[in-house]
Amino acid sequence: MSQLYNNIEPNIIDDEMVQKAIEEQCPEDIGKLAKREGINLKDVTELQLGFRNILQIDNLWQFENLTKLQLDNNIIEKIEALESLVHLVWLDLSFNNIEVIEGLDTLVKLQDLSLYNNRISKIEHMDTLQELQIFSIGKNNLTTLEDVSVIYLRRFKNLRTLNLTGNPLCHDEQYTLFVVAHLPDLVYLDFKLVSDTTREVAVLKYEDLTELLEREEAQALAQLEEKQAKQKELEYHKTAFVEYLNGSFLFDSMFAEDTEAAKLACLPGVGNLLQAYPSWFVSVCENLFNYGLKEYEKREAEVSDFYEGLHEALTANQQEGRKIILDFENRNKRVMLLYFFFIVICPLFPSIKELIKDFKGNIAVIASTFIENCRDLENHYHEKLLEISITTLEKSVKNQLDEDLPADVRMLLVDKNTIVNAVNASHGIRLLKIAKRESDILTCRFTAWFQSVQAFQNEIDRNRDRVREIVQYIDSLQEELDNIEILEPME
Template sequence: MLNRNEMAALSIHDGLDQGDDKDDEPTVINYTCLINLITQQAPRGEAGRLYHEDGIKLNEIKEIRVEFLRILKIDHLWIMTNLVKLSLSHNKIEKIENLDALVKLCELDISFNSIKIMENLNCLSKLEILLLAGNQVETVEGIGNLTNLTIFSIANNKIQGWEHVLYLRQFKNLRSVNFTGNPCTLQENYNDYLIAFLPQIIYFSYSMIREEDRIKAMKIHRRSIAKIELDEAKSQSTLEEEHALNKKSAIDSAAFVDHLDGDEMFLLLFLNDKEGTALKNISDDTLAVFNEYKTNFSTVCHEFYQFGIEQHSLREKEIEMFSAIVEEARDAVRDKARRIIDSIEKYKNENFAKFNVGIKEFDKKLDAESAVDQTDLPIDVKIAKIQNITENFNEFLSSIWTKLVYSEAVLHEQIEDVNETFKLNIADMKDIFVESTRKSFSRMRNILVEYHDTIQRVIASHLNDFTQDELTMPSQLIDICGDINILSNTLASSHDIHLQIIDSREDETISSVNKWFNDLVTRLRKHENSRHRHRILEISHVLQYYRELLQKHILTTNDEALDVVAALEG
């Protein structure tokens, strides 16, 4: 924040014009440039006087025009986080950049520059008006996130193709576009094409589109429009399905049960088990055994999946409840601290007023023999009065520091207690999930053993039929079950593959949930310790600010203040 004295010290030409001999020299947006522009664009009259006396707060400015300044590079705008309207027109800007912090920006005018590429604009999600006329842009791109876009002007650029028309269909709030002066507008039927394929547009080149022109254009392109709408409907349906799948996948992963809903886990058992896959097709009986294995195994997986999702929901509710309790406690302390800080402001104003009176005259409440003009008194009398006010103010600040630090210390202890209770609750939930994991995977292993025994018995019986009938076994089966020993080895290998996958997934699940728990507890502890240290430091900085404010006030009150302070320091 700059006060009026600091603003007066700034040269009006710093960061702007540097003299007639440098009229063609490009410059950049810098801090001084912004201050000068804000000073020039501030309100006039009494409103302007109050505005300057309050001091310029860059983070509170909502509108600024940086025009006709030969700006080459955009910079320093990150300071102005509350900016709503920004004009950078008529400069020499070649690249759109450094706008990420302007998350509240609704209107951006960057016309008449040297921009070739539309980039770094997707961060401006609240943008409603985008003006890019008079540049060198060839492709409309890089604004897919600007869903609030209402007015878009890109006249007098170098756009030749018509791809931008279909690109702009996604902006459902778009009402006005201007492509005048681009090569594409000189091509036959361009206007009809744009009007037909952008039904949301009301104004084209700032002229209202007549209804008869819209109907005519849509008749010309009715078949193409129907195809586009069908493709968009399919695409939208696909996107919704993908979104739903992605959402489900994210929840499943957070619940540590991903790929356990359905047959995915079972199919994974046979992914690299070619011999085991071949065994199931020996006969109808082996296929029946396989299908029973699949049903029983997948049932256990699905039951564990449902349990995991339910447990995840319970954990999320516990976390939400914990967060609400902690935030409520923090809000209460913040409100109390805010009231205390307000009391500092009140005390400061009262004592600064007393200080001013102390410099000019004695307090009128003194007895009659002391009631004389303070300006005629010796310097030591003034020093004593200033010392008294300063000491009282510092004592008051010390008491405030004690109150704020005490409140923060109590809050810190309370949050640590809540953290410990939360840790125990989440630990119980985690242990319940781990126990269920072990039980479910134990069931999977039992089903595997049962399958191994059953399929071996069925295949052995089938081999016996071959021997009795003196038939020749198919060649593809000889290598995996030509006799009882080969069959036993094949089944043992298949069993080991399945068992390894089941054991590995069990270990991975338990390891993941334990890691999540440890990371959560560690993160909460670190966050609270960091917040607590930062808050203590913040309290100290605020009170130091008020102490420095008093010293500055002493320095700037009147002509004798320097002598008084010098005497105090001596």
């Protein structure tokens, strides 16, 4: 039975409780030292807080490196405030008043979890605990075998030890066979080794159900992998600044928020125009898409070569610098150190800046060319649409329209201003979509790339700091030389 409130006042985890727990779990001599001088909470890897009448979990965020946490035999009602304990491997929350499994999402390293003797009626919200090996959830409120809780545990591929004893579902005579059949990798169930005989009988009895589950899981896994592959491909396209250009996405987005476009499409002749326009527009997008991917590969290769060359140059410069400085100290030749500064280090700076400058210029040219092509197509479509709209208006005025147009379309044909305004508004919406794509390429996308190579600027700053140190060193040595009354002749 879960713990009940008693005459002792419920507690929360505060500094005093934590400090006392640390002192108690340390050896006597170390405990006295910890009490006198304190202890760095980041160094604590295990913490025992059982039997302390704790009602609310709190104040554990400082234990960054905690791997083992014991909170058993308290009156805790909610799993919370554990987000920062990302290194936790062992967690004991048994003998509490917990009703819902929650608050465990960040504990991705957890291997051993005990929720024994609580009030839980469903196993859920544990998807991120893929390292889980031992799970104890006996004496809770899990009711029937057909409940999704047991099936839910199939997602934990490392689960080898499970305790469900004491739950209502254990009263079912098929309980053991059902669990073993659905969790084929289980080694221990309710503190007992799963025998080969039990496993064989279980597999035969529930073969049809497990095969159906396996097919459904395989299908779900395939869908997940496909989704992940598409997401990975999208991220790749984003790094090349060409996401959603390999198809009709941009074209479709231009019309998605255009309420007038659907009406205007009903005008005689617009249907034929709309058949050709998408293919022209998509062709321009796909040309940029293919070009962008090629340029991305080229750019990545250039960046990689630059980093490699930069590393080699810095290594060589460091070696040469040590040699020159040593020679300078021995021979007092300032000119050699100045040579190192002006000839060896300084040329690194413009090469970094030039690479970024050239790329920014290239992408501006590519983007502007693409956008101009898109605008030209849109302007051409707009001109044709406007021509068709006015012609239709003239026929409507003369009652020469053969088509039976919808009422909302006929409302646009009341006069020239109404139809022209509708066509222009539609045109304006599409131009805004094109302009936004231009902004994305030239501003957002380039900025993201620039941030990814910010190490360039960091390297510049680091080298400048070193140059300042060298110059200061030169000045100090020169001052020492000036104070010498007799100077050795320079070789």
